[in-house]
Amino acid sequence: MAKLIIEAGQARKHYWRDLWRYRELFYFLAWRDLLVRYRQTAIGLTWAILRPLLTMIVLTVIFGRVAKLTVPGVPQPILVLAGMLPWQFFSNSLSDSSNSLVANANLISKIYFPRLVVPTSSLLVNLVDFFISFVMLLVLFVWYHYPLTWHFLFLPPLVVLGFLAALGPGLFITALNVKYRDFKYVIPFIVQFGLLVSPVGFSSSLVTERWGVLCRLLYSLNPVVGVIDGFRWAICPKEPFYWPGFVVSLAVIGLMLAYGLNYFRRMERAFADII
Amino acid sequence: MSDTVISVDQLCKSYWIKHQLQSGRKQGQQYERFSEVLTRAISAPFRRRKAEEVAASREEFWALKDVSFEVKRGDVLGVIGRNGAGKSTLLKVLSRITEPTTGRVEIDGRVASLLEVGTGFHPELTGRENVFLNGAILGMSRMEIKRKFDEIVAFAEVEKFLDTPVKRYSSGMYVRLAFSVAAHLEPEILIVDEVLAVGDAQFQKKCLGKMRDVSRNDGRTIIFVSHNLHVVQSLCSKGVLLAGGAVQALGPTSEVIAGYLKSLQSGFKIGVEHRQDRQGAGDIQFTEIEMLDQYGHRIENAISGQQLTLRLHYRTKADQPYRNCRVSVSAHANGVVYFLLSTELVRSDELVLQGRGHLDCIVPELPLSRGEYYLNPFVESNKVVQDLVEGAGQLSVVDGDFYGHGRNYPPGWEGIGVLVRHDWKW
Numbered sequence: 001m002a003k004l005i006i007e008a009g010q011a012r013k014h015y016w017r018d019l020w021r022y023r024e025l026f027y028f029l030a031w032r033d034l035l036v037r038y039r040q041t042a043i044g045l046t047w048a049i050l051r052p053l054l055t056m057i058v059l060t061v062i063f064g065r066v067a068k069l070t071v072p073g074v075p076q077p078i079l080v081l082a083g084m085l086p087w088q089f090f091s092n093s094l095s096d097s098s099n100s101l102v103a104n105a106n107l108i109s110k111i112y113f114p115r116l117v118v119p120t121s122s123l124l125v126n127l128v129d130f131f132i133s134f135v136m137l138l139v140l141f142v143w144y145h146y147p148l149t150w151h152f153l154f155l156p157p158l159v160v161l162g163f164l165a166a167l168g169p170g171l172f173i174t175a176l177n178v179k180y181r182d183f184k185y186v187i188p189f190i191v192q193f194g195l196l197v198s199p200v201g202f203s204s205s206l207v208t209e210r211w212g213v214l215c216r217l218l219y220s221l222n223p224v225v226g227v228i229d230g231f232r233w234a235i236c237p238k239e240p241f242y243w244p245g246f247v248v249s250l251a252v253i254g255l256m257l258a259y260g261l262n263y264f265r266r267m268e269r270a271f272a273d274i275i
Numbered sequence: 276m277s278d279t280v281i282s283v284d285q286l287c288k289s290y291w292i293k294h295q296l297q298s299g300r301k302q303g304q305q306y307e308r309f310s311e312v313l314t315r316a317i318s319a320p321f322r323r324r325k326a327e328e329v330a331a332s333r334e335e336f337w338a339l340k341d342v343s344f345e346v347k348r349g350d351v352l353g354v355i356g357r358n359g360a361g362k363s364t365l366l367k368v369l370s371r372i373t374e375p376t377t378g379r380v381e382i383d384g385r386v387a388s389l390l391e392v393g394t395g396f397h398p399e400l401t402g403r404e405n406v407f408l409n410g411a412i413l414g415m416s417r418m419e420i421k422r423k424f425d426e427i428v429a430f431a432e433v434e435k436f437l438d439t440p441v442k443r444y445s446s447g448m449y450v451r452l453a454f455s456v457a458a459h460l461e462p463e464i465l466i467v468d469e470v471l472a473v474g475d476a477q478f479q480k481k482c483l484g485k486m487r488d489v490s491r492n493d494g495r496t497i498i499f500v501s502h503n504l505h506v507v508q509s510l511c512s513k514g515v516l517l518a519g520g521a522v523q524a525l526g527p528t529s530e531v532i533a534g535y536l537k538s539l540q541s542g543f544k545i546g547v548e549h550r551q552d553r554q555g556a557g558d559i560q561f562t563e564i565e566m567l568d569q570y571g572h573r574i575e576n577a578i579s580g581q582q583l584t585l586r587l588h589y590r591t592k593a594d595q596p597y598r599n600c601r602v603s604v605s606a607h608a609n610g611v612v613y614f615l616l617s618t619e620l621v622r623s624d625e626l627v628l629q630g631r632g633h634l635d636c637i638v639p640e641l642p643l644s645r646g647e648y649y650l651n652p653f654v655e656s657n658k659v660v661q662d663l664v665e666g667a668g669q670l671s672v673v674d675g676d677f678y679g680h681g682r683n684y685p686p687g688w689e690g691i692g693v694l695v696r697h698d699w700k701w
Contacts, residue, residue, distance in 0.1 A: 006369070006379070007380075008374055022414070024411055024416055032397055032400065032408050035399075039400070107394060107395050109372065111388070111390070269373075273290065
């Protein structure tokens, strides 16, 4: 085995190898969070289904009846769920990963492991929630006899994209949260605000109709837009895929991820000292 | 492959200590608020904080200064020193939890560190689940944990409660299970902080036995921190004494321990008032310990069997009464407590401390034989520990006449045990 060298400010050469060695920890931490969430609850795992189900019903009513989001030929709940699934995944991931380091402060200050494991594994938990909601979507497909298309095959990469879209800002905020605890008050605000400026309750093509193409491109700077548009396209393909917007979102996601990761790694060394 | 598994070279670690200059920060708030940074930036956007201002608001504290040593394969290294000497910081650097400021460490082999028993245990999870979780956090793979699962459970003696959430465990069971997981790691290098201070005596023995086996039979290297000098003496082959972040002594365990005891006594010369390595909230602090004879004269040496008065001078931070105080002083030698003199043992009325003053503790017949002892004064107020200074005073006892006929302990028995008034009949 190679010698381990500990030095000040050294670029961690073995960083990714270490991360690979601790790969099981991703799973174990996610497993712990899932177990703990439903421990000592009256209806246990039913919550995992009930929570997204209730949110879906509420949002269907609000966005369908009140905001009049309708596309001819697409059942309302499917339309809503297509936007809601990625949004829920994104927003929950963002808030969970942002609080993850502080919530695991006792681990950080007593044991070495790549710190990146903590926020990432909190995303894994949300992935599980996402799959449960996704099964609900499939049930709706059967219920409404709505046809599946080959676009469905693009869902897995879109899920990965949603994961990365949440990871970038998540890493940045969790690192900030270690130093400045008041960032935890910022998250709910971002999430609420984000719901309104993301195409959850309406279609992005509405932006093009009202304000033109340039606005649509600007709108796509919101990384969630690309993910949600992608989901809509894969689940209920009524409109052609809007490539320019997607590329913009993709670039923003990439930039945020690079910046978040870089910031996290820079701050990581001092976590144990300031947490 | 070389025989040196750990080499530490001129290791330094500094922390910045913030003083509470910033207005509006609540006492006890450790971290900086983003809103504070923001208000600072808004209220004076173009003013860079002056260097003096920054320097005044924070102070550099060197937790480790130029620490260098080497550990060979199969060594058991004991790290000793007073509180605040840098032991824990050293272990944190070695186990990669925190980065050094300067210097270099080379480690050859897989390291596992146990700085706290049961880190990562989740109270809601069962014993079984926690074994897997804790194992993974400590760096074991799932297969490895599965393979050793039965062994871990048997060692911890918790078979019956495997499917009970650990929040329902007794603290003893909790500690046993936690230690057991760590003990079954198979690292080449094991770093252990004062974790055996918890748990019952029998289990402590078992743990020590396990650690001894690990080092002797498997040739593993252990770095061990403890305040229990007996344990260090019996377990460790080499010792390092840290003081103020620097290496004070390095070598065979018994020599290092002797050096430590000496340094505890020389701490007396520093003066209690200026000692930095104290524990407690610090609202009440000891400033001096005096020894007086039965006539109230100051003495350097106490006489066995004679009256001794220990005068503890104190000072309170704020000029307000601190209620429900408890003051005690204990006498130690060779890591053993000889006796505890505590206000609550003999007085039932309330003790209130305010401002400056002193308390006298009168021992009518000093039950100690000839030798060097050191004193640990302690004070708490409303159950909050205010001050504890280890080795704050040296108590040199010379031969006296405890038994009233001029005879003393036989040679070789000096400084061992307390003197007990007794009689024989035949």
